[in-house]
Amino acid sequence: SKHRKIAVVGARNVGKSSLTVQYVESHFVESYYPTIENQFTKQVVLGKTNYTLEICDTAGQDEFSLVNTKSLIGLKGVAIVYSCVNRASFEIVELIRDKIIDQLGLEHIPTVVVANKIDLREELGDGGDSVAAVTRLEGAALAKRLNAGFVECSAKLNVGVNDVVLQLLKRIEGHDLTG
Ligand code: GDP
Numbered sequence: 001s002k003h004r005k006i007a008v009v010g011a012r013n014v015g016k017s018s019l020t021v022q023y024v025e026s027h028f029v030e031s032y033y034p035t036i037e038n039q040f041t042k043q044v045v046l047g048k049t050n051y052t053l054e055i056c057d058t059a060g061q062d063e064f065s066l067v068n069t070k071s072l073i074g075l076k077g078v079a080i081v082y083s084c085v086n087r088a089s090f091e092i093v094e095l096i097r098d099k100i101i102d103q104l105g106l107e108h109i110p111t112v113v114v115a116n117k118i119d120l121r122e123e124l125g126d127g128g129d130s131v132a133a134v135t136r137l138e139g140a141a142l143a144k145r146l147n148a149g150f151v152e153c154s155a156k157l158n159v160g161v162n163d164v165v166l167q168l169l170k171r172i173e174g175h176d177l178t179g
């Protein structure tokens with residue numbers, strides 16, 4: 001099988017660990033050590049190819065320690081997560097992307113922008129105080145501008161979680177067909 005390394009990045013508290021654990025272990029963790037960086041592996045099939053994914057669940061303390069140098073080695077793609085009920089986390093997505101390509105010394109890395117916690121946005125409703133909420137349209141527009149994929153999901157309800165990885169893997173393979 002082919003080995004592909006990906007990282008889950010984003011602001012604190014957006015659900016990076018919850019998403020990763022939901023994807024790898026199929027359950028929702030209410031709370032996870034926020035400062036611990038974890039590596040997971042998972043087998044996934046895309047087309048006729050078996051992949052061994054190495055998933056780095058990052059734990060950045062600030063926007064300048066998003067991915068430590070060791071975690072960057074061999075990185076093929078990133079899922080940049082924000083919380084759709086935390087506008088600040090949305091507003092730093094582009095900065096995070098820029099920082100990563102800068103650290104890698106690349107012009108581009110296959111990327112999927114991930115809007116997590118959509119279960120909470122629905123709770124806010126239309127009439128609620130949704131000033132902070134980030135709409136699907138806003139998320140999709142940002143992803144388009146960054147030449148990235150876009151997935152809305154809920155780690156809590158396990159909605160859209162598998163799609164994050166599938167979209168990212170497709171993008172990686174589109175950019176790196178040499179194996
Ligand atoms: P991280 O710092 O980005 O790794 O965030 P965590 O995965 O630790 O999650 C932060 C908090 O958000 C925790 O209390 C999670 O239970 C919660 N959380 C994560 N994903 C979701 C989600 O999809 N919906 C809801 N309602 N809460 C979530």
Ligand code: MG
Nearest residue numbers: 016017034059
């Ligand atoms: Mg975490």
